[in-house]
Amino acid sequence: MDILDEKKITIPRIGDDAPDFEALTTKGKIKFSEYAKDQWIIMFSHPADFTPVCTTEMSGFAIRKKEFDALNTELIGLSIDSIHSHLGWVNNVRQKTGVYFDFPIIADLDMKVSKLYGMLQPNESETAAVRAVFFIDPAKKIRLIMYYPLNVGRNMDEILRSLEALQTSDKYKVAMPLDWKQGDKVIIPPPKTLEEMEARINDDSIEKIDFYLAKKDI
Numbered sequence: 001m002d003i004l005d006e007k008k009i010t011i012p013r014i015g016d017d018a019p020d021f022e023a024l025t026t027k028g029k030i031k032f033s034e035y036a037k038d039q040w041i042i043m044f045s046h047p048a049d050f051t052p053v054c055t056t057e058m059s060g061f062a063i064r065k066k067e068f069d070a071l072n073t074e075l076i077g078l079s080i081d082s083i084h085s086h087l088g089w090v091n092n093v094r095q096k097t098g099v100y101f102d103f104p105i106i107a108d109l110d111m112k113v114s115k116l117y118g119m120l121q122p123n124e125s126e127t128a129a130v131r132a133v134f135f136i137d138p139a140k141k142i143r144l145i146m147y148y149p150l151n152v153g154r155n156m157d158e159i160l161r162s163l164e165a166l167q168t169s170d171k172y173k174v175a176m177p178l179d180w181k182q183g184d185k186v187i188i189p190p191p192k193t194l195e196e197m198e199a200r201i202n203d204d205s206i207e208k209i210d211f212y213l214a215k216k217d218i
Contacts (some may be wrong), residue, residue: 010120011145018043018140021115025076025104026086033140036074040167042159045078045119046128049089053153057131059099060156071163075103080114080129124149124203133159135166142166157196171218185215 012019013143018041033202035041044061046054061068061075070073070205081152090101108129114120119129132146143166165176174186190212191197200211207215 005083010115012116012134012142014145016142016144017198018136018142021113021116023106023108023113024083024099026083026090030076033149035076038072038138040071040073040138040163041076041134042068042073042163043076043078043117043134043136044154045114045117045132047125047128047131048079049081050092053151055089055093056100056151059093059097060104060154061103062099062101063155064160068161068163071160071167071179073163076106076213077101077111078106078108078119078129080108080111080120082109084173095199098218108217135163137170170217174216175217177215187218188214188216189190 007062007212018032022029022031025161032037044057046057046150058063058077061077065075070153082150086105086107090105113119114129117134119132119134121128121130124130126148130150131154133146133148133154134142135144137143144162146154146162147157161181164182168174168182168186169176170187174188177184177187185207190205191200197211200206200208200214203214205216209215214218
């Protein structure tokens with residue numbers, strides 16, 4: 001086999017069904033396709049337990065878990081470590097900081113899930129997952145993907161903002177402008193016919209930059 005083929009990484013794409021798997025976690029064994037039905041899922045990987053950046057990130061998810069709960073969203077962490085390492089790390093962080101990782105963390109020693117989701121990228125590391133974030137809707141469709149290298153921590157505000165944007169877009173069938181956050185105006189779909197264009201031009205109830213770019217409050 002060509003060395004390039006061996007290093008080829010398959011990454012699920014936006015709109016794909018989230019690849020199914022069974023895995024051992026800190027909250028017991030799960031089958032992904034049956035987990036968190038009727039809820040969104042944020043699945044995120046980290047390079048290793050007992051490491052500084054990962055500890056800040058996992059603590060960030062834990063501290064803000066209630067915000068994810070309010071958005072009907074379950075959290076699932078992952079790293080290529082054993083269940084014993086995960087449990088030791090969870091307990092260590094709780095003892096040192098009072099922060100408790102009260103969400104499942106996948107013990108991916110065989111790298112099955114990491115490879116399935118393209119979290120293991122050899123040019124970055126052959127033994128540690130990069131900092132991937134998958135936004136998965138209740139139908140188990142992948143809706144948004146973020147990737148960060150080993151040495152840069154994620155932005156929790158952006159993860160929550162993106163989740164709110166996806167859910168708001170689904171609910172109201174609208175799009176989100178640059179830097180959108182809850183309470184801002186949203187973009188309404190552009191007209192698709194001459195009749196719709198004329199109606200848009202004459203509609204004074206919305207903010208129009210032009211007929212194809214219009215915003216409204218929701």
